[in-house]
Amino acid sequence: MPLAHGHPAGSAPGPAVLLAAAAVLSAVAAYLAAAARLRRRGDAWPRARDAFFGAGGTALAAAALAVPPGGAFTAHMLQHLAVGMVAPLLLVLARPLTLLLRTLGPGRTRRRLLAVLHSRAAAWLVFPPLAAVLDIGGLWVLYRTPLLAATHHHPLVHAAVHAHVLAAGLLFSLAVCRLDPLRRRWGLAWRSTALLGAGAAHAVLAKTLYAVPPPGTGFPAADLRTGAKLMYYGGDLVEVALAAVLAVQWYAAAGRAQARARRHGRPGPPRRP
Amino acid sequence: MTGPERPAARPRRLRSMAAAALIGVGVMAAVDEIVFHQILAWHHFYDRSTPAAGLLSDGLLHTAELLAVVAGIALYADLCRRRAVAAAHARAGVLLGLGGFQLFDGVVNHKLLRLHQVRYGVDLLPYDLAWNAAGLLLLAAGLVAAVRARRSPGE
Known part of the structure; x- marks a missing residue:
């Protein structure tokens, strides 16, 4: 029997959910406080980043607390989009690691954080194809094994799946957008190819869910179809947003290269007859 | 800095055509998705007679269309910034992208x-x-349009 994925409609959210929402909202408060401190000190920290982090945190908290309309699978998919795709992108656009590094004064904590960020393991984790496999591969496991059915009966499995969806979404967005300072800076080709592959795997999974439900679940057909379409088109929106981040980065880098070429007196390959 | 005094660069014909074609592909894909899938509901989202290889290539192509339109806009914006748009070639590119996608889809x-x-x-x-x-x-x-653009003296 299918159960609502979050918590049954009509009942109050459990203590674990409230705790998670409180943690997210405190993270937002900490981010805003740190950004304000940076500005007082004279650093330029665009307000848009505050807005991104606030919106990402709000999306996460809403996914935890709100009971979305529609059938159980559609509601689950809405949560999946918010937790695994929209919120991670918004949070990554706010460059939280950069803010953390700038806020922490020189000392042991900062050195340790830098050691982690610059470690070989972190460099490989943000290898875009690997991040894509961890993110979308996890979804294939969730929907094409009895794992989704298991989350309905075991609260711990449920919590672990949601934590993985968020963590993998953050990792993938971090790897594709490459905004925070990491040791290995993978190029545009790697990042856009990983985005293409991840988008394709996400679209294929959504189409198969339209016809074949996850094993061990019994969602009504109409609910399954609405949820699968939501996954397909919602995924499109986030993919376009990720692609726009890459495009803006390319445009800015090309502009810098052209300005450099002008300064050095070279006309730049195609500029003059 | 893009100063108004900067002379226009020599138009880049192939790049103008390619950028516009990428946008054309994306526009036709969007028309297909919005008009035939959503408004008319003639196309089915998934009609169950699709083989696995078809689903896989559909996923890849669908994502590639989305990335194509974003890449096309970025390329075109870069050409505008360098004042290197070859307008007639760009118009030909849009038509080639629209028609190419429609025929490929069909x-x-x-x-x-x-x-x-x-x-x-x-x-x-x-x-x-x-x-x-x-x-x-x-x-x-x-x-x-492409042939005429090649012959036009301005480009």
């Missing part, structure tokens, strides 16, 4: 991969003919 997606058909519960032949003829027409218009 032949490869509908017929070879059997992702879905133009419409269900009707005699398909006239629909398929109209679909692919529209694609061919746009493609031919694009080719004519």
